[in-house]
Amino acid sequence: MNINYIHKIAAGIALTVVFSSCVKNENSFGYEYMPDMYRSPAQEAYVDYGEVRSWKSNDSIKNTQSAKLPPMGTIPFQGANADPAYSMPYKRLPSKAMIVTHSAMSLEYSDEDYDASALDVNPMRMFESNVEHGKQLYTTFCDHCHGEKGAGDGIIAEKGLIVPPSNAFTKAEGQMFYSITYGKGDMGSHASQLNQKERWQVISYIKSMSGGVVIPDALKTLEMEKVTDIIGTGSTVELLPETLAGH
Numbered sequence: 602m603n604i605n606y607i608h609k610i611a612a613g614i615a616l617t618v619v620f621s622s623c624v625k626n627e628n629s630f631g632y633e634y635m636p637d638m639y640r641s642p643a644q645e646a647y648v649d650y651g652e653v654r655s656w657k658s659n660d661s662i663k664n665t666q667s668a669k670l671p672p673m674g675t676i677p678f679q680g681a682n683a684d685p686a687y688s689m690p691y692k693r694l695p696s697k698a699m700i701v702t703h704s705a706m707s708l709e710y711s712d713e714d715y716d717a718s719a720l721d722v723n724p725m726r727m728f729e730s731n732v733e734h735g736k737q738l739y740t741t742f743c744d745h746c747h748g749e750k751g752a753g754d755g756i757i758a759e760k761g762l763i764v765p766p767s768n769a770f771t772k773a774e775g776q777m778f779y780s781i782t783y784g785k786g787d788m789g790s791h792a793s794q795l796n797q798k799e800r801w802q803v804i805s806y807i808k809s810m811s812g813g814v815v816i817p818d819a820l821k822t823l824e825m826e827k828v829t830d831i832i833g834t835g836s837t838v839e840l841l842p843e844t845l846a847g848h
Protein backbone atom coordinates (compact mmCIF):
# COMPACT_ATOMS: atom_id res chain seq x y z
CA MET A 602 0.00 0.00 0.00
CA ASN A 603 1.20 3.44 -0.90
CA ILE A 604 2.65 5.26 2.14
CA ASN A 605 0.79 8.46 1.14
CA TYR A 606 -2.51 6.65 1.25
CA ILE A 607 -1.82 5.35 4.78
CA HIS A 608 -1.01 8.92 5.86
CA LYS A 609 -4.35 10.13 4.51
CA ILE A 610 -6.29 7.42 6.36
CA ALA A 611 -4.41 8.19 9.60
CA ALA A 612 -5.12 11.92 9.21
CA GLY A 613 -8.82 11.18 8.61
CA ILE A 614 -9.05 9.02 11.75
CA ALA A 615 -7.21 11.65 13.79
CA LEU A 616 -9.58 14.40 12.62
CA THR A 617 -12.64 12.26 13.40
CA VAL A 618 -11.31 11.59 16.91
CA VAL A 619 -10.56 15.29 17.45
CA PHE A 620 -14.03 16.46 16.36
CA SER A 621 -16.01 13.68 17.98
CA SER A 622 -14.28 14.20 21.33
CA CYS A 623 -15.11 17.92 21.46
CA VAL A 624 -18.38 17.39 23.37
CA LYS A 625 -18.44 15.44 26.60
CA ASN A 626 -22.21 14.91 26.92
CA GLU A 627 -23.05 11.76 25.00
CA ASN A 628 -26.64 12.92 24.46
CA SER A 629 -25.51 16.14 22.82
CA PHE A 630 -25.66 16.50 19.05
CA GLY A 631 -22.25 18.14 19.20
CA TYR A 632 -21.55 21.41 17.46
CA GLU A 633 -24.20 22.66 15.12
CA TYR A 634 -23.39 24.86 12.17
CA MET A 635 -26.11 27.34 11.22
CA PRO A 636 -28.58 25.90 13.75
CA ASP A 637 -31.39 28.13 12.46
CA MET A 638 -31.40 26.06 9.29
CA TYR A 639 -32.82 23.02 11.03
CA ARG A 640 -33.99 24.43 14.38
CA SER A 641 -36.22 27.38 13.53
CA PRO A 642 -37.61 29.48 16.41
CA ALA A 643 -41.11 28.17 17.18
CA GLN A 644 -43.86 30.78 16.94
CA GLU A 645 -47.21 29.42 17.97
CA ALA A 646 -50.42 31.14 16.97
CA TYR A 647 -52.52 32.85 19.67
CA VAL A 648 -49.99 32.35 22.46
CA ASP A 649 -49.50 35.21 24.91
CA TYR A 650 -45.73 35.55 24.77
CA GLY A 651 -45.84 38.07 27.62
CA GLU A 652 -46.92 35.27 29.90
CA VAL A 653 -44.02 32.84 29.95
CA ARG A 654 -45.87 30.12 31.86
CA SER A 655 -47.84 31.47 34.80
CA TRP A 656 -44.85 32.09 37.09
CA LYS A 657 -43.01 34.52 34.87
CA SER A 658 -44.16 37.39 32.72
CA ASN A 659 -42.77 39.95 30.34
CA ASP A 660 -45.08 42.92 30.76
CA SER A 661 -43.82 44.83 27.74
CA ILE A 662 -45.24 42.20 25.35
CA LYS A 663 -48.13 40.98 27.49
CA ASN A 664 -51.43 40.56 25.69
CA THR A 665 -49.82 40.66 22.29
CA GLN A 666 -50.49 37.76 20.00
CA SER A 667 -47.77 35.94 18.16
CA ALA A 668 -49.97 35.60 15.08
CA LYS A 669 -49.87 39.18 13.82
CA LEU A 670 -51.18 38.79 10.32
CA PRO A 671 -53.91 36.24 9.67
CA PRO A 672 -53.66 34.27 6.43
CA MET A 673 -55.31 35.82 3.35
CA GLY A 674 -59.06 35.40 3.18
CA THR A 675 -59.65 34.63 6.86
CA ILE A 676 -62.46 36.42 8.70
CA PRO A 677 -61.44 38.42 11.80
CA PHE A 678 -62.90 36.95 14.98
CA GLN A 679 -63.63 40.30 16.64
CA GLY A 680 -63.12 42.98 14.03
CA ALA A 681 -60.12 45.14 13.22
CA ASN A 682 -60.25 47.31 16.37
CA ALA A 683 -60.67 44.45 18.83
CA ASP A 684 -58.62 44.45 22.00
CA PRO A 685 -56.38 41.36 21.69
CA ALA A 686 -56.72 40.75 25.44
CA TYR A 687 -60.20 39.41 24.79
CA SER A 688 -59.03 37.01 22.08
CA MET A 689 -56.68 35.16 24.40
CA PRO A 690 -57.65 31.65 25.43
CA TYR A 691 -59.66 31.66 28.69
CA LYS A 692 -57.26 30.95 31.54
CA ARG A 693 -59.72 28.79 33.54
CA LEU A 694 -60.03 25.10 32.71
CA PRO A 695 -63.26 23.11 32.57
CA SER A 696 -63.94 20.69 35.41
CA LYS A 697 -63.91 16.93 34.80
CA ALA A 698 -67.70 16.82 35.21
CA MET A 699 -67.99 18.84 32.00
CA ILE A 700 -66.89 15.81 29.98
CA VAL A 701 -70.13 14.07 30.95
CA THR A 702 -72.51 17.04 31.10
CA HIS A 703 -71.26 19.17 28.22
CA SER A 704 -68.83 16.95 26.31
CA ALA A 705 -66.22 19.63 26.93
CA MET A 706 -63.07 18.06 25.59
CA SER A 707 -59.85 19.58 26.79
CA LEU A 708 -56.26 18.49 27.21
CA GLU A 709 -56.42 19.58 30.85
CA TYR A 710 -59.17 19.86 33.43
CA SER A 711 -59.34 21.54 36.80
CA ASP A 712 -61.94 20.96 39.48
CA GLU A 713 -60.72 24.01 41.40
CA ASP A 714 -61.05 26.63 38.67
CA TYR A 715 -64.76 27.32 39.16
CA ASP A 716 -64.15 28.37 42.77
CA ALA A 717 -61.02 30.28 41.78
CA SER A 718 -62.95 32.16 39.07
CA ALA A 719 -64.86 34.02 41.83
CA LEU A 720 -61.81 36.31 42.03
CA ASP A 721 -61.90 37.30 38.35
CA VAL A 722 -63.01 40.88 37.86
CA ASN A 723 -64.99 42.12 34.87
CA PRO A 724 -62.46 44.07 32.78
CA MET A 725 -65.24 45.94 30.93
CA ARG A 726 -66.41 49.15 32.57
CA MET A 727 -70.11 49.72 33.09
CA PHE A 728 -70.42 52.21 30.26
CA GLU A 729 -73.88 52.61 28.85
CA SER A 730 -72.81 51.28 25.43
CA ASN A 731 -71.47 48.08 27.03
CA VAL A 732 -74.59 47.65 29.13
CA GLU A 733 -76.84 48.39 26.15
CA HIS A 734 -75.08 45.78 23.99
CA GLY A 735 -75.21 43.36 26.92
CA LYS A 736 -78.96 43.89 27.08
CA GLN A 737 -79.40 43.01 23.40
CA LEU A 738 -77.36 39.84 23.88
CA TYR A 739 -79.27 38.97 27.04
CA THR A 740 -82.59 39.33 25.22
CA THR A 741 -81.37 37.06 22.44
CA PHE A 742 -79.56 34.35 24.38
CA CYS A 743 -80.68 34.32 28.02
CA ASP A 744 -84.13 35.85 28.44
CA HIS A 745 -86.11 32.76 27.36
CA CYS A 746 -84.73 30.78 30.32
CA HIS A 747 -83.74 33.35 32.95
CA GLY A 748 -86.62 35.78 32.33
CA GLU A 749 -86.60 39.51 31.70
CA LYS A 750 -85.45 40.40 35.21
CA GLY A 751 -83.38 37.28 35.82
CA ALA A 752 -85.89 35.71 38.21
CA GLY A 753 -85.71 32.33 36.45
CA ASP A 754 -89.15 32.73 34.85
CA GLY A 755 -88.44 32.84 31.11
CA ILE A 756 -90.79 31.22 28.62
CA ILE A 757 -88.92 27.90 28.76
CA ALA A 758 -89.01 27.96 32.55
CA GLU A 759 -92.75 28.74 32.46
CA LYS A 760 -93.30 25.56 30.49
CA GLY A 761 -91.38 23.76 33.21
CA LEU A 762 -88.80 22.37 30.82
CA ILE A 763 -85.68 23.94 32.27
CA VAL A 764 -86.00 26.10 35.36
CA PRO A 765 -82.98 28.24 36.27
CA PRO A 766 -82.65 29.24 39.92
CA SER A 767 -83.95 32.71 40.79
CA ASN A 768 -80.64 33.56 42.46
CA ALA A 769 -78.44 32.63 39.45
CA PHE A 770 -77.28 36.22 39.07
CA THR A 771 -76.07 36.58 42.65
CA LYS A 772 -72.90 34.64 41.81
CA ALA A 773 -69.56 36.44 41.61
CA GLU A 774 -69.11 37.93 38.14
CA GLY A 775 -66.04 35.73 37.47
CA GLN A 776 -68.12 32.64 38.21
CA MET A 777 -70.87 33.90 35.92
CA PHE A 778 -68.25 34.23 33.20
CA TYR A 779 -67.06 30.67 33.91
CA SER A 780 -70.59 29.24 33.76
CA ILE A 781 -71.51 31.16 30.60
CA THR A 782 -68.29 29.89 29.01
CA TYR A 783 -68.52 26.22 29.96
CA GLY A 784 -72.21 25.85 30.82
CA LYS A 785 -73.59 24.54 34.10
CA GLY A 786 -76.21 21.89 34.83
CA ASP A 787 -78.97 22.25 32.24
CA MET A 788 -77.46 25.42 30.80
CA GLY A 789 -75.24 24.78 27.81
CA SER A 790 -71.98 26.53 27.02
CA HIS A 791 -72.46 29.92 25.32
CA ALA A 792 -68.80 30.21 24.29
CA SER A 793 -69.61 29.78 20.62
CA GLN A 794 -72.42 32.37 20.65
CA LEU A 795 -70.69 35.09 22.67
CA ASN A 796 -67.04 36.05 22.42
CA GLN A 797 -65.26 36.99 25.66
CA LYS A 798 -66.04 40.68 25.35
CA GLU A 799 -69.72 39.95 24.82
CA ARG A 800 -69.82 37.59 27.82
CA TRP A 801 -68.53 40.43 30.03
CA GLN A 802 -71.00 42.85 28.46
CA VAL A 803 -73.90 40.52 29.35
CA ILE A 804 -72.53 40.38 32.89
CA SER A 805 -72.39 44.20 32.97
CA TYR A 806 -76.05 44.25 31.96
CA ILE A 807 -76.92 41.65 34.64
CA LYS A 808 -75.15 43.85 37.21
CA SER A 809 -77.07 46.91 36.03
CA MET A 810 -80.33 44.99 36.62
CA SER A 811 -79.45 44.68 40.28
CA GLY A 812 -78.54 48.33 40.73
CA GLY A 813 -74.99 48.54 39.33
CA VAL A 814 -74.28 52.16 38.38
CA VAL A 815 -74.14 52.68 34.62
CA ILE A 816 -71.52 55.23 33.53
CA PRO A 817 -72.44 57.63 30.70
CA ASP A 818 -70.31 57.07 27.59
CA ALA A 819 -69.40 60.77 27.63
CA LEU A 820 -67.13 60.08 30.63
CA LYS A 821 -64.97 57.57 28.75
CA THR A 822 -62.05 59.92 28.32
CA LEU A 823 -61.91 61.02 31.96
CA GLU A 824 -59.51 59.72 34.57
CA MET A 825 -61.01 57.18 36.96
CA GLU A 826 -60.87 59.49 39.98
CA LYS A 827 -62.90 62.18 38.23
CA VAL A 828 -65.52 59.65 37.18
CA THR A 829 -65.84 58.47 40.79
CA ASP A 830 -66.30 62.13 41.80
CA ILE A 831 -69.18 62.43 39.36
CA ILE A 832 -70.99 59.11 39.76
CA GLY A 833 -70.04 58.36 43.37
CA THR A 834 -68.71 55.04 44.64
CA GLY A 835 -72.07 53.33 45.06
CA SER A 836 -71.52 50.95 42.16
CA THR A 837 -71.91 47.26 42.96
CA VAL A 838 -69.24 46.61 40.36
CA GLU A 839 -65.69 47.24 41.40
CA LEU A 840 -64.22 49.93 39.17
CA LEU A 841 -60.60 49.37 38.29
CA PRO A 842 -58.14 52.16 39.14
CA GLU A 843 -57.01 52.81 35.58
CA THR A 844 -58.01 55.39 33.05
CA LEU A 845 -61.21 54.51 31.30
CA ALA A 846 -60.17 55.35 27.77
CA GLY A 847 -60.52 52.51 25.30
CA HIS A 848 -63.31 50.67 27.02
Ligand code: HEC
Nearest residue numbers: 742743746764765766769772776777780785786787788791
Ligand atom coordinates in the same frame (compact mmCIF):
# COMPACT_ATOMS: atom_id res chain seq x y z
C1 HEC B 1 -81.64 26.68 28.32
C2 HEC B 1 -81.92 27.61 29.38
C3 HEC B 1 -80.82 28.59 29.72
C4 HEC B 1 -80.27 29.54 28.91
C5 HEC B 1 -80.55 29.82 27.45
C6 HEC B 1 -79.34 30.27 29.73
N1 HEC B 1 -79.31 29.75 30.99
FE1 HEC B 1 -78.19 30.39 32.51
N2 HEC B 1 -78.82 28.87 33.67
C7 HEC B 1 -79.78 27.95 33.31
C8 HEC B 1 -79.93 26.97 34.38
C9 HEC B 1 -80.88 25.79 34.39
C10 HEC B 1 -79.00 27.34 35.38
C11 HEC B 1 -78.73 26.61 36.70
C12 HEC B 1 -77.51 25.72 36.50
C13 HEC B 1 -77.16 24.89 37.73
O1 HEC B 1 -76.75 25.49 38.75
O2 HEC B 1 -77.31 23.67 37.66
C14 HEC B 1 -78.35 28.53 34.91
C15 HEC B 1 -77.39 29.22 35.63
C16 HEC B 1 -76.85 30.42 35.25
C17 HEC B 1 -75.96 31.22 36.05
C18 HEC B 1 -75.42 30.87 37.43
C19 HEC B 1 -74.15 30.11 37.21
C20 HEC B 1 -73.48 29.62 38.47
O3 HEC B 1 -72.25 29.68 38.47
O4 HEC B 1 -74.16 29.15 39.38
C21 HEC B 1 -75.67 32.33 35.33
C22 HEC B 1 -74.76 33.48 35.75
C23 HEC B 1 -76.35 32.24 34.08
N3 HEC B 1 -77.08 31.07 34.05
C24 HEC B 1 -76.27 33.19 33.09
C25 HEC B 1 -76.80 33.00 31.83
C26 HEC B 1 -76.61 33.92 30.74
C27 HEC B 1 -75.84 35.22 30.83
C28 HEC B 1 -77.24 33.39 29.67
C29 HEC B 1 -77.28 33.95 28.27
C30 HEC B 1 -76.00 34.19 27.65
C31 HEC B 1 -77.85 32.16 30.08
N4 HEC B 1 -77.57 31.95 31.40
C32 HEC B 1 -78.58 31.35 29.27
C33 HEC B 1 -80.48 27.93 32.13
C34 HEC B 1 -80.20 28.73 31.03
